[in-house]
Amino acid sequence: MLWVIIGLIILLPIVEIWGLITVGGWIGTFPTIILVILVGVLGGYLAKREGWNTYRLAMIQLNNGELPAEALLDGVCILSGGILLITPGFFSDIAGFLLVFPYTRAIVKHLLKRWLKKKLENGEIIWYRR
Numbered sequence: 001m002l003w004v005i006i007g008l009i010i011l012l013p014i015v016e017i018w019g020l021i022t023v024g025g026w027i028g029t030f031p032t033i034i035l036v037i038l039v040g041v042l043g044g045y046l047a048k049r050e051g052w053n054t055y056r057l058a059m060i061q062l063n064n065g066e067l068p069a070e071a072l073l074d075g076v077c078i079l080s081g082g083i084l085l086i087t088p089g090f091f092s093d094i095a096g097f098l099l100v101f102p103y104t105r106a107i108v109k110h111l112l113k114r115w116l117k118k119k120l121e122n123g124e125i126i127w128y129r130r
Helices: 002-027 029-063 068-088 089-099 104-120
Strands: none
Touching: 002 029, 002 089, 029 068, 029 089, 068 089, 068 104, 089 104
């Protein structure tokens, strides 16, 4: 697992730089810089809006005595997507938009729930109850 993380830390910036250079070659340096800035601003706005909506939903659920599990998963996805969107690079922007938009976030949440369920069943994650 550690080697995978180290590999990603090395490989992802290389891929992002390659993408920026490639797009810069197609549309020019200045338009590429403007596009990266615009996507970052738009992504930050969308993440903030979706984050506040999720926060409000979680507060309503807590006030009603419900466990806001779905809202917490939404919050993790939105936070991760927001971080990816403000990171310069087109591939991270694509992943960030997938995590911020509600329709694609639902697919990611479904996959995340399946992964967590498998980890719980295999005993890799231990759940303590009081």
